[in-house]
Amino acid sequence: MPTLPREVAGPVPGAGAPHPPRQPDLVQLLTPEGRRVEHPGYAIDVSPDELRGLYRDLVLVRRWDTEATALQRQGELGLWASLLGQEAAQVGAGHALAAGDMAFPTYREHGVAWVRGVDPLHVMSLFRGVDNGGWDPVATGFHLYTIVIPAQTLHATGYAMGVQRDGAESAVLAFFGDGASSQGEVNEAMIWAASFAAPVVFFCQNNQYAISAPTERQSRVPLYQRAAGFGFPGVRVDGNDVLAVLAVTRAALAAAREGQGPTLVEAFTYRMGAHTTSDDPTRYRLADELEEWALRDPIVRLRLHLAEEGLADEAFLAGVDAEADDLAARIRSGTISMEPPPAVSMFDAVYAEQTAPLAAQRAEFEAYRSTFEGAGQE
Amino acid sequence: MPTLPREVAGPVPGAGAPHPPRQPDLVQLLTPEGRRVEHPGYAIDVSPDELRGLYRDLVLVRRWDTEATALQRQGELGLWASLLGQEAAQVGAGHALAAGDMAFPTYREHGVAWVRGVDPLHVMSLFRGVDNGGWDPVATGFHLYTIVIPAQTLHATGYAMGVQRDGAESAVLAFFGDGASSQGEVNEAMIWAASFAAPVVFFCQNNQYAISAPTERQSRVPLYQRAAGFGFPGVRVDGNDVLAVLAVTRAALAAAREGQGPTLVEAFTYRMGAHTTSDDPTRYRLADELEEWALRDPIVRLRLHLAEEGLADEAFLAGVDAEADDLAARIRSGTISMEPPPAVSMFDAVYAEQTAPLAAQRAEFEAYRSTFEGAGQE
């Protein structure tokens, strides 16, 4: 593959700006300028194909996200929780998972969903208000989104206890946010995981905010340090560095599979967009901060790296962009035409074994509905 | 005061046994043999009177405890939660409190109640099933016992936030057990206290068991280390050493009053009795352990120290014992004669402002009861 001239990577906003201060406890393998650096604890060997694959995923999920935000503005979605800025944390974590592993997302892990092979339309359906997520959690190894913060972390721990009982060589990845760290349940999840040495990795995307609350409201010390208090390792990784996230998460999952118990991974990142489309972040944060973080963009840094190493030519980059446009178009048309199931279906999956009173209520509902159908035909 | 011959302290079970291994991270000021040792972080200067006062409290609360257990066996109490073995942790913590401070106990802090000036009969009434604790939480600076584990730790944190708003120079002491450490709420309490630098000290009596569950089920690392994960100091103190507990808790409360935020004090101790009178510990623990801990008895060690230092003569010790017998007699007679309030009172304190439906139900109750009174007179 020919070495590419630097310009191909496109104009990089703020590429010449000073390097954001390195935090001593932050694992980084790719600097914001796209330079590969080594970390004593986390080696990683990625092939050019893999690197390009990661880049493709980052671009595609961002494109999906942009399209979803647009669709929400146009009234086609009720809400959208943007992953903007967190693509590397999610794509990196997603790629760390093995086939038999199970992931428990919050409501923002579209990037992980993508890597797990979930059809984006099955995520869109949730935000359109058609269902609560259309994918199969078992088939995809990716649980439905959980909106009650952070109930899924206990599910993940229990699932991991099941994996232990099965003697399976799998691990579980539990996602949560910096805000979620204050809830009792996630602390209980960590306590249980430590107590039973359950093969679960806690993956905290510290995007600096819980809606309007900065992370300091939740913790005065870096969140990864929480783990030590529960007796297991915690590590802070640059969440905008897809390689570092992949390496750190992979290592943690491997340790879990080997019976070493849980790890807490804090992916230090930033929510570049609003909390959701309902939110107005100008009320609580300054533009400076946003600009500073824009310099650490996860996609730019990988593109720079690919360019530097001569691993991606213009055709490749254009191809990815075209693919992204196709994806966006598919998402758009698929979303717009999406209709909810018949209303009567709400009675059908409440129980695995239907009850007599609910069956009666269902019949009542149908009878009632039918009076309108008659009226409509008049 | 004359120096006493060693024998006065009475036969000490296992006084000649090897010193239990010192834990490097355990703050101790008085060895199990009653020898005063120094600790770089915690100096303490106690007058002979204070020392004798502490001894008296230890003996009296143990005597109360013994009497209560006997009363339960005789059917006069529904239940008793014994503090046997934990006297020093409780008396030490109680003495660390200043007048304006507030304490939030669990259900086993009879020793703290005693030091706070709560009438033992007001504790007995709870275990007799006459009320839920008869003392005034505000007047005593000692909240009622909380049975739902560990709800009171959040109350303590909120109370401390109130102290902060008042600009008062007070602090709050929140008790909980090793088992309680696994509940979400106590972790939330620590997170809140850290976030607001609230003047609250978390006092965990690690008595090695939560009913039958050993502490290792809750945590694989010493509990005091939990605090570091939340960003504040934790310290493990010998819970059978009343001086060390006093010194450590006093220092933590002082720091809280000075605006330095919370501290976690882990009082490392042992529950010498059953969990409660309903429990049968022979099902889950070995006699060896009990014997080992008997060598670290909190009363014996202070008595040895007093003897060694010539601070207590036979008259004093006999006086304390006599006082203990009087206390026990008072508790016994007071308990046995304790009757519940009239049943209709259950309708009266549900609300500060009575509601019409409940007033009507109260009337219904009285009318219904009166039909029996008539019947009784026939």
Next chain:
Amino acid sequence: MSTETLTMGKALNLGLRRAMEDDAKVVLMGEDIGRLGGVFRITDGLQKDFGEARVVDTPLSEAGIIGTAVGLAMRGYRPVCEIQFDGFVFPAFNQLVTQVAKMHARTRGRLSMPVVVRIPFGGGIGAVEHHSESPEAYFAHTPGLKVVAVSNPVDAYWGIQQAIAAPDPVIFLEPKRRYWEKAEVDLDATPEPLFGSRVVRRGDDVTVLAYGPMVKTALQAAEAAAEEGRSLEVVDLRTLSPLDLDPVVASVRRTGRCVVVHEAQVTLGMGAEIAARVTEACFHSLEAPVLRVGGWDVPYPPARMEEEYLPDLDRVLDAVDRAMAF
């Protein structure tokens, strides 16, 4: 007389402001209520004016909000807690049911718990899961709590002040889909008592009971029924615990028919209790059983199905027809 046209959201905001001015011990607590002003902006501007000590942006933990409120109340404060959405009150359920509700009784009156828990409740706004729940019956089944559900800006403005001034814990339910509805509010009027129901439309044929978001629906149904010559009396219950059924009983004794409407699932919803009590009190006057119109006994469905779940004008009229035909 100073009268303003206010949305319910603004009425609540003003009511909170006035309560904070009246009593320096009033402290607001909740997620995002300070700088952001709350996700519904109910607390907009209050942190700016009263400071961070009185309008507290809390950590993300509902048990923490309610549990620390207990301690603040013990210290003499009057905490007003916001739960961001109805579906997120359950992490705090333990504190509410075992602590807040029982504190006055267990201390035999020595401590009181003037804690208000504001909860935007109910559906109809096209939200995602857990944002449209109606948890009132859980609270009304719990002795020691009082439960209020306002339906209009006037009650919102006064009710929140009264709830804060009340010495007992009040679960204060705000019908989120009515936040933007307007009414004239006389800011100097003498308010009606908090814990009472009120006949909001006179009628003779059927008594229709509602509260919170469904009051408007019931009134619309009454309007529609009137066009067909049927006269509905509508009662806004306003308070769910204690239930003030005297006006209801008087009404049903006259109409002989009663329909209760709420969004919550019908089984063991408020309608169950009301039916049981009204039937006992009006047994010989009833021409038909008390009929209930509520959410179906299923988890709240996805947004695009919620219209089929929520009681609406037609379902109320259908129940009225059934009551008349019984």
Next chain:
Amino acid sequence: MSTETLTMGKALNLGLRRAMEDDAKVVLMGEDIGRLGGVFRITDGLQKDFGEARVVDTPLSEAGIIGTAVGLAMRGYRPVCEIQFDGFVFPAFNQLVTQVAKMHARTRGRLSMPVVVRIPFGGGIGAVEHHSESPEAYFAHTPGLKVVAVSNPVDAYWGIQQAIAAPDPVIFLEPKRRYWEKAEVDLDATPEPLFGSRVVRRGDDVTVLAYGPMVKTALQAAEAAAEEGRSLEVVDLRTLSPLDLDPVVASVRRTGRCVVVHEAQVTLGMGAEIAARVTEACFHSLEAPVLRVGGWDVPYPPARMEEEYLPDLDRVLDAVDRAMAF
């Protein structure tokens, strides 16, 4: 036929044992259930025989017990959780109401939640605060949960096995004060279906409904009433969600009178729902409103007052008298 005389506690123990033998995926979880055998010894000996992986002594955390049970169920296990006492279920309420109850619906049937939550419930044992609660209505108001309350060793033995085998989450309420009561249990019989009510005594004058601990009380009342020439029909509801009211309706259509008895606070207790439904179904047969005998609407009182709080034979008879006199 192998018949044994068993206490309810032992019947539950044997039922659990049999369920564990039948299905290797059954895992018991709870505080102190292993080495100690549970505070009521219901799981006595099971850890010894099935090992620590199948009888799990958990950390002290109810949310953890239920939350991890969800994950275990997703992985194909059938967790049977013990909540040590009724009053300690509330820390797990969020997991139960927002997760366990909704999982099947929210995944449109892709996941099922065969989770059993055993709760010793109710009063009458002279316990301290929070050890005598009757939280069934909270659960019965929650779509997606099933709620069972057994009253005798036979139902306990079979019921626990049926609940474990059921594909839906079951809150399994065990009347703790009846743990020591004995009955003959035929270990090879064909059990009655789990989710059904049953007439346990025939009568003509008043239909008395009860479940769990109150079935015995209702039967005693029927016995006493018979001596005075009054004939009570007693129905053991057995299942509270779904409610099986067909036998009740048939009975009430015949007797014209109905009394519901439970320990839980009367307001919004099961009696409310039953009264509403029975009234609707039997409107023209009722000679008196459905009357409710329940706990008073106060926090469960201290042990030495509980007799005055709990429904007893006299209060049941009093309600029967009132129903007859209406």
